[in-house]
Amino acid sequence: MIQLIASDMDGTLLGKKMEVHAENIDAIHYAKEKGVKFVIATGRNYAEAITPLKEAGIECPIISANGAQAFDEAGNELFTIEIDKEIAKQIMNALNHDRVYYEICTQNSVYTNSMAQRVENMAIHVAHQIPHLTFKMAVAMASAQLDELPVTPIASYDELINNPEHKILKFIAFSHDEAEVLGPIRQVIETLDDVVVTSSYPNNIEINHHNAQKGIAVKQLADQLNIPLEQVMTIGDNFNDLSMLAIAGVSFAMGNAEQDVKETAKYITDLNTEGGVGKAIKRAIDENL
Numbered sequence: 001m002i003q004l005i006a007s008d009m010d011g012t013l014l015g016k017k018m019e020v021h022a023e024n025i026d027a028i029h030y031a032k033e034k035g036v037k038f039v040i041a042t043g044r045n046y047a048e049a050i051t052p053l054k055e056a057g058i059e060c061p062i063i064s065a066n067g068a069q070a071f072d073e074a075g076n077e078l079f080t081i082e083i084d085k086e087i088a089k090q091i092m093n094a095l096n097h098d099r100v101y102y103e104i105c106t107q108n109s110v111y112t113n114s115m116a117q118r119v120e121n122m123a124i125h126v127a128h129q130i131p132h133l134t135f136k137m138a139v140a141m142a143s144a145q146l147d148e149l150p151v152t153p154i155a156s157y158d159e160l161i162n163n164p165e166h167k168i169l170k171f172i173a174f175s176h177d178e179a180e181v182l183g184p185i186r187q188v189i190e191t192l193d194d195v196v197v198t199s200s201y202p203n204n205i206e207i208n209h210h211n212a213q214k215g216i217a218v219k220q221l222a223d224q225l226n227i228p229l230e231q232v233m234t235i236g237d238n239f240n241d242l243s244m245l246a247i248a249g250v251s252f253a254m255g256n257a258e259q260d261v262k263e264t265a266k267y268i269t270d271l272n273t274e275g276g277v278g279k280a281i282k283r284a285i286d287e288n289l
Contacts, residue, residue, distance in 0.1 A: 002036055002284050003231040006063070006218045006244055007277055009042040009049060010200065011237040012254055015273050020056035023275025027282050028058055034285055039063060039221060041214045043200045043240050045105050045169070046071055047150045065105050066198065066208050066240050067217035068169035079220070080107060081212040082167040087192055089161060091207055094188045095173055100181060102173035106166045109152040118151060121174045121203075171207040172200075198240035206240055215243025233284050235269070235277055237261060250289045252280040 007013050015021050028038050041063040042049050049062050061078075063070045070078040083091070095102045101117040103110055112118045160166045175181040182205050186197050194210045214236075222232050230249035234241070237254040238261060245251040245264045253265035254276050262268055267289070270276035283289065 001231060001288060002031075002233045002250060003227045004037045004039065004218075004222055004225065005031060005233045005235070005281060005284075006039045006041045006214075006221075006248075007234070008214075008236040008238070008241050009040060009044060009052070011256060011272050012235055012241075013040070013272070013277050014052060018052055020052055020058065021273070021275040021278065023278035024281075025056050025058065025278075027275075027278035028060075031281050031285060036285065037061075037225065037227075039218070041067070041218055041234070041236075041241075041244055043170075043172075043206060045069075045110055046075070047109065050075070061221065063214060063217040063221070065169040066206060066212055067214045067243075068105075068208055068212035069107065070217055070221065080167060080169070081209045082107075082169055083171075083207075083209050084194065085161055085168065087195060088168045088171075090192055091171055091189055091195070092157060092161070094185055095171065098181060098185055100173050100175050100185065102171055103151075104157055104160055104168060105170040105172070106160060106168060108166065109150060111152050111154045111157065111160060113154055113157060115151075115153055117174075169208070169212070172204055173207070174204050176203060198242075200238045200240045213243040214241060215245075215247045218244045219247055233281075233289075235280055236265075237272065250284055252276075252284075 013020055013024055031038055039061045040049055043066045044064060046062060046064045049064055059073050061072050068081050072078060103112050186205050189207055190197050196208055196210045196213060198206050200206055222229060229247055232248045233250040234244040234248040235252045236245055237257040242264055251265040252267045252269045253262040255271040269280035
């Protein structure tokens with residue numbers, strides 16, 4: 001019997017307009033009625049994750065920034081795993097050398113040194129989710145989403161590195177030429193100590209402390225709840241979900257998931273736009289997977 005369900009957000013729990021599908025909401029409440037605990041495991045920071053959940057009336061623990069932080073239902077911090085500042089400087093040097101746009105996530109916010117680049121990257125994401133949109137419409141939608149996805153402009157990332165009050169949780173770098181640009185950068189960064197590089201979309205790489213992975217965080221939460229991994233279910237769609245799909249007794253890939261993700265998961269569910277998370281939850285409970 002499943003006792004704990006961990007779900008990704010973007011491309012998984014959330015639909016095209018970054019909303020939680022009604023079928024997913026119903027299934028989460030159904031799971032809770034059955035005594036099954038539900039947790040979010042996302043690449044977003046806490047502030048980005050909590051907004052659509054509040055709108056959907058979902059209260060649950062949140063694993064954020066790919067496992068760099070975790071919070072209970074009330075928003076109390078459970079743990080934080082930061083990147084060493086000296087390693088962070090080396091990561092910045094690698095990213096700056098190739099002049100790719102990147103953002104930095106701390107315990108306080110996501111920071112950008114170019115709001116125009118931020119909007120452009122969000123527009124590309126929106127256009128990918130809704131192919132019939134013109135890019136101009138995608139930019140308009142991306143600009144509107146800035147109110148829902150808190151981001152802090154900053155003149156120089158050195159302000160974060162040099163301020164001891166800031167904990168560096170994650171870097172996320174973007175490029176339209178993934179193989180040519182991000183591939184070599186990834187190879188350089190992966191040689192650094194105590195870092196892991198994943199991806200949540202084909203046009204980005206995400207850099208965390210090696211221990212800040214969704215799979216590690218889900219296992220830690222399950223251990224705290226005395227729930228064996230055989231009774232844990234995970235749901236995801238992209239490469240930063242692989243670690244939690246690999247450890248769970250029951251794992252679902254979304255119908256829109258990357259092929260490697262589908263091959264890792266034990267089961268495949270419907271698209272994120274068609275309530276795939278809700279269908280997976282009800283199937284797992286009703287069929288006692």
